[in-house]
Amino acid sequence: MRRGNIIKLVALVLLVAVAVGLSIKPLVDPEKGILLGLDLRGGVHLVLQAEPNEDGTPITRDDIDKAKAIIEKRVNDLGVSEPIVQADYNKNRIVIDLAGVTDPDKAVDILKTTAKLTFRDPQGNIVLEGDDLKDAKGGQGQQQGYVVNLTFSSEGAKKFGDITTQLVGQRLGVYLDDDLLTNPTVNTPILNGQAEITGYGTLEDAANHAVLMRSGSLPVSMSISEKRQVGASLGVDSLNRSINAGLYGLIFIFVFMLAFYRIPGAVANFSLFVYGLIVLWIFWMFRVVLTLPGIAGFILSVGMAVDFNIIIYERIKEEIRAGKSLRAGVESGFSRAFITVIDAHVTTLIAALTLFYFGTGAIQGFALTLGVGIVVTLFTGITFTRQVLRWIVGISPKMNPTWFGVRRDV
Amino acid sequence: MKTGHPETNDGVKKIHPLYFNIMKRRYWWFALSLLVLIPGVISLLMQGLNLGIDFKGGSMLDITFNKPVTQAAISDTMKSVGLEGPVQLSNGDTSALIRTEALEEEKRNELLKALQTNVGELDKDSLRDDKVGPAMGQELTRNALWALLIATVLMIGYITIRFQFVFAISAILALLHDVLVVVGVFSLFQWEIDSTFVAAVLTVFGYSINDTVIIFDRIRENEGKMKRADSYEDMMDKSVWQTMRRSINTSLTVLIALLSIFILGGESTKLFSLAMLIGVFTGSYSSLFIASPILLEMKKRMKKLRRGGKAVRV
Numbered sequence: 237m238r239r240g241n242i243i244k245l246v247a248l249v250l251l252v253a254v255a256v257g258l259s260i261k262p263l264v265d266p267e268k269g270i271l272l273g274l275d276l277r278g279g280v281h282l283v284l285q286a287e288p289n290e291d292g293t294p295i296t297r298d299d300i301d302k303a304k305a306i307i308e309k310r311v312n313d314l315g316v317s318e319p320i321v322q323a324d325y326n327k328n329r330i331v332i333d334l335a336g337v338t339d340p341d342k343a344v345d346i347l348k349t350t351a352k353l354t355f356r357d358p359q360g361n362i363v364l365e366g367d368d369l370k371d372a373k374g375g376q377g378q379q380q381g382y383v384v385n386l387t388f389s390s391e392g393a394k395k396f397g398d399i400t401t402q403l404v405g406q407r408l409g410v411y412l413d414d415d416l417l418t419n420p421t422v423n424t425p426i427l428n429g430q431a432e433i434t435g436y437g438t439l440e441d442a443a444n445h446a447v448l449m450r451s452g453s454l455p456v457s458m459s460i461s462e463k464r465q466v467g468a469s470l471g472v473d474s475l476n477r478s479i480n481a482g483l484y485g486l487i488f489i490f491v492f493m494l495a496f497y498r499i500p501g502a503v504a505n506f507s508l509f510v511y512g513l514i515v516l517w518i519f520w521m522f523r524v525v526l527t528l529p530g531i532a533g534f535i536l537s538v539g540m541a542v543d544f545n546i547i548i549y550e551r552i553k554e555e556i557r558a559g560k561s562l563r564a565g566v567e568s569g570f571s572r573a574f575i576t577v578i579d580a581h582v583t584t585l586i587a588a589l590t591l592f593y594f595g596t597g598a599i600q601g602f603a604l605t606l607g608v609g610i611v612v613t614l615f616t617g618i619t620f621t622r623q624v625l626r627w628i629v630g631i632s633p634k635m636n637p638t639w640f641g642v643r644r645d646v
Numbered sequence: 647m648k649t650g651h652p653e654t655n656d657g658v659k660k661i662h663p664l665y666f667n668i669m670k671r672r673y674w675w676f677a678l679s680l681l682v683l684i685p686g687v688i689s690l691l692m693q694g695l696n697l698g699i700d701f702k703g704g705s706m707l708d709i710t711f712n713k714p715v716t717q718a719a720i721s722d723t724m725k726s727v728g729l730e731g732p733v734q735l736s737n738g739d740t741s742a743l744i745r746t747e748a749l750e751e752e753k754r755n756e757l758l759k760a761l762q763t764n765v766g767e768l769d770k771d772s773l774r775d776d777k778v779g780p781a782m783g784q785e786l787t788r789n790a791l792w793a794l795l796i797a798t799v800l801m802i803g804y805i806t807i808r809f810q811f812v813f814a815i816s817a818i819l820a821l822l823h824d825v826l827v828v829v830g831v832f833s834l835f836q837w838e839i840d841s842t843f844v845a846a847v848l849t850v851f852g853y854s855i856n857d858t859v860i861i862f863d864r865i866r867e868n869e870g871k872m873k874r875a876d877s878y879e880d881m882m883d884k885s886v887w888q889t890m891r892r893s894i895n896t897s898l899t900v901l902i903a904l905l906s907i908f909i910l911g912g913e914s915t916k917l918f919s920l921a922m923l924i925g926v927f928t929g930s931y932s933s934l935f936i937a938s939p940i941l942l943e944m945k946k947r948m949k950k951l952r953r954g955g956k957a958v959r960v
Contacts, residue, residue: 278771283782341770344751460751460777460779461778462777462779463775463777464775465773465774465775466773466774467769468771469769469771473912474912474915477910477912477915481906481907481909481910481911482903482906485902485904485905485906485907486903488899489902492902493899528842528918529841529842529845532842532845533849535903536852538903539899539903542896542899543860543896543899543900546895546899547896550891554888576864577860579859580856580857580859580860581856582804582808583801583855584852586797587797587801587851587855590796591793591794591848593793594789594796595789595793596789597841598841598842598845599844599848602848602849
């Protein structure tokens with residue numbers, strides 16, 4: 237009995253140590269690890285609000301869907317790892333989250349452009365519209381510099397052929413709404429629907445223009461009603477500080493629990509590792525995006541996890557003081573503490589669920605981490621902590637109660 | 647299995663050298679709370695809260711320069727592009743926090759360009775730039791308030807089922823007390839609140855109710871074991887003291903974790919963690935000194951009502 241329990245405990249410690257060791261890398265992997273919100277790694281959050289149409293026609297679900305598809309296309313061209321584009325049909329909004337985008341300014345620049353693409357002759361008459369353009373790509377020019385290659389639809393190709401025939405030697409302006417995007421000169425008539433705009437200094441410039449031309453115009457005019465932009469190094473700074481602060485906080489909790497509760501304190505610290513591991517893996521599995529308010533929820537849940545342990549140990553102490561043996565004290569302490577904790581946790585869980593259901597953005601992030609934390613606290617408490625404590629008190633019936641922080645004399 | 651609590655009040659006193667009767671002094675605690683609550687509420691009514699752009703809309707730019715800059719240089723530059731608003735310098739005058747009306751992208755870029763040429767080289771990677779349209783801010787507040795209201799109703803329902811209605815009302819009153827203290831203090835000192843403040847208040851909301859229910863659980867347990875001659879007041883006092891170690895230890899661990907975030911967490915989380923610190927401290931305090939005394943008051947009144955207004959010893 238005695239040796240068996242010690243072996244089990246040692247095996248468990250090793251198992252958890254290995255699990256922690258193996259988890260660090262996949263969890264903090266910048267690509268596939270736990271997702272960090274833009275406040276922790278930089279990026280842009282945009283809410284685009286569809287403006288009411290000038291002629292008074294209502295904005296349809298279809299309009300928003302189309303706008304969303306076009307914006308998604310633009311977002312994908314930005315090369316962000318996990319962009320989020322959501323449509324809110326009730327409020328005619330599109331919400332875009334680009335955490336980790338390297339150049340937020342550029343992203344906003346490309347996304348905010350909601351204009352209609354047109355080709356105009358030197359007199360300013362619209363000769364061709366964006367609908368006729370099938371594709372636009374940035375690329376290397378045949379001679380030097382970079383170009384945008386345009387491909388027109390079959391109908392567009394015909395129109396474009398006529399226009400370029402008329403305008404040889406003149407300029408053909410490419411406009412987004414009333415803003416001139418580029419103003420190339422027509423060198424020769426282009427009849428096959430394949431045009432090339434030359435003269436770009438960098439591939440990036442060419443590619444940016446290509447995105448704007450390709451994604452065409454949005455069906456509704458949209459304005460930025462909310463923007464949150466965080467520079468990359470600022471986000472990283474916040475993350476490092478939070479981790480640093482969390483680490484010191486944890487170290488204190490560990491020391492405190494050890495000093496106050498001795499053996500059970502060590503068990504609590506051990507359980508906290510298991511708790512943290514489970515919570516972080518759940519975040520990873522469900523692609524939970526961790527933000528600063530989310531971290532607050534997580535800290536609160538760590539506090540509750542520690543609280544569960546404290547409640548149990550205080551109860552065990554009470555039971556032992558009342559004359560129970562260690563083993564009986566652990567059993568009755570656990571079952572009684574569980575009733576205590578379940579009511580408190582269910583109450584808080586109700587709050588977390590309501591906030592998650594009715595809240596938005598930051599509130600949801602907070603509620604989610606808190607809710608997950610509470611459920612996992614209960615789970616690790618009644619399975620893991622309890623079993624470990626049982627094994628420990630099973631080692632020897634003559635264990636000294638002072639190891640459990642109990643003073644027999646009082 | 648017997649899970650009794652043989653401790654009498656004397657037993658409790660022996661374990662806690664600093665024992666004092668909490669219930670008997672309940673009007674002291676009410677007075678102490680009012681001392682904090684009343685100025686806060688007056689301040690809330692008189693000057694309200696210092697709402698950040700998250701609530702009232704606007705643009706906020708947090709710019710880091712490569713060299714120390716002056717406030718005048720930034721203000722002048724803002725004026726040159728037709729903008730005005732408060733400027734706050736920090737980090738050895740290398741960081742500037744600019745608040746102004748909600749800027750269109752063109753205007754924002756114009757401002758940044760002007761700052762770059764007139765004030766000094768700025769670090770693009772450390773830029774923080776928030777823009778909130780006025781409608782969005784109202785939505786945030788409305789959503790949060792609705793969510794809190796619904797959560798409160800549901801929690802009252804749950805506590806009523808598991809405990810009694812008076813327990814639920816006492817817990818919610820204590821909760822309201824905690825939230826009011828945090829909001830009141832922020833109004834009093836005119837600290838700016840943003841959307842993370844809402845998260846902080848929510849944290850307090852979650853913590854406070856949890857903390858209170860733990861103590862109520864002990865009262866519920868001891869209530870069941872009361873003998874006819876026992877006074878309710880003594881039983882509650884005993885219950886609060888029986889859970890005292892746990893209350894202190896738990897709030898200590900949570901407060902220290904928050905304190906380390908407050909000290910080490912950097913500028914962006916300062917007010918956020920401060921709100922949580924105040925809230926968690928108040929939440930721990932109110933669980934011991936407000937929630938249970940309110941419950942006692944209500945129990946006493948109910949008993950009087952039940953006995954047809956005749957005063958009884960409780």
